[in-house]
Amino acid sequence: MSIGSNSPEDERPFHDVPDEKRPSVGHALKQARLAAGLTVSDVSNATRVRLAIVHAIEADDFAPCGGDVYARGHIRTLARAVHLDPAPLVAQFDADHGGRPAPTPAAPLFEAERIRPERRGPNWTAAMVAAIVVVIGFVGFTAVKGGDGGGADTQAADGSPSPTVTKSPSATPTTAKPVTPKSDPSDSAIAAAPQDKVTVQVSAANGRSWISAKDHNGRMLFDGLLDKGQSKTFQDSSKINLILGDAGAIQLYVNGKKIDDDFRPGAVERLTYTKGDPEVG
CATH class of the missing domain: 2.60.40 (Immunoglobulin-like)
Structure with a gap:
């Protein structure tokens, strides 16, 4: 029997029955598969759910699914393949396994985001002030050193003899050596x-x-x-x-x-x- 996309009217509703008479999720899926004349291999090929997982779900063993989220997805897929409404089966699974996890409240997240300290950038103002102080100090030091040198120049201009360096002539005059002619x-x-x-x-x-x-x-x-x-x-x-x-x-x-x-x-x-x-x- 071929399994294709089914119209909504093909899906048989999961009728409300008392809890003590309601079959388990796995048993309901198995009964619907048999009623549709399908084998486990047919369902596995049509849904791409592995054979071992299909057998485990029909036996109400949801551990191979890898978690409740994956189990709900497999239940929906298998229910559509055997023409069942998946919503009651998923609700029954949630009731049997403690219900859906409560959504995480958003307020703590916003609160944590609000109280998170802001990252501060470098203090460029302080860096610029420090640089200006260094430049002013260097200019002042240079001016003081220049004033000391100017005093020395003024003293020389007032008439104090300044030492002059004179080259003393060589004691022995240098004479050019005669060029010896090359012999033939x-x-x-x-x-x-x-x-x-x-x-x-x-x-x-x-x-x-x-x-x-x-x-x-x-x-x-x-x-x-x-x-x-x-x-x-x-x-x-x-x-x-x-x-x-x-x-x-x-x-x-x-x-x-x-x-x-x-x-x-x-x-x-x-x-x-x-x-x-x-x-x-």
Whole structure:
């Protein structure tokens, strides 16, 4: 049997009967359900009230409802589903369970609201007065200090000699150091060229170049880059072996003499120098 929305005339009134003959709320709901040809599952599906709660209410056990307010709501829902007027059933439930709770009187609430202390905001007037007092005190202190300074100025203006700071001349006059002219690389090379050794000075006069220098035993004396303007001097008892990565950027002085070979820029040169006159080995 389908359960839909029912018109008011479909709801059967709960006739007034003496209390001793009136069935309980749960029994009345169960009788109406059976009379309508409905099962508990039908009522549960139609009202969305769980099966366990429907069985408990029909057995007059309202504890699973979770309280009197929920119990009244379930009674109204189930009564409409089985075509009963819910008002007498709810009234009977209230009579069986001590009646409806008395509404909370509004007067105490208003009284509590009336006597509640008002929240006060910050006292801006007192704060402003305090700030003005601080400013006045600071101005007065500044004026007093300024008056003391003015007295000192007046005393100086009346003729009291004021100390003057004079710079005493230096006891020893400073004289500029003569600038020592830089010696030409060839001069230093000549001065540092002993006769019993081979001396080679490599100068990156025209640019940057990688160089490698070894003595007569093949021991590495230098292997790295020379930036423009840098120079290196190597000495050995008998022989210096050179590799120039960019020979065109290098100027050589061997045993105090400038080597005038025209090396091409970017050319790699392998050179060997010994004692005596510069000769490429």
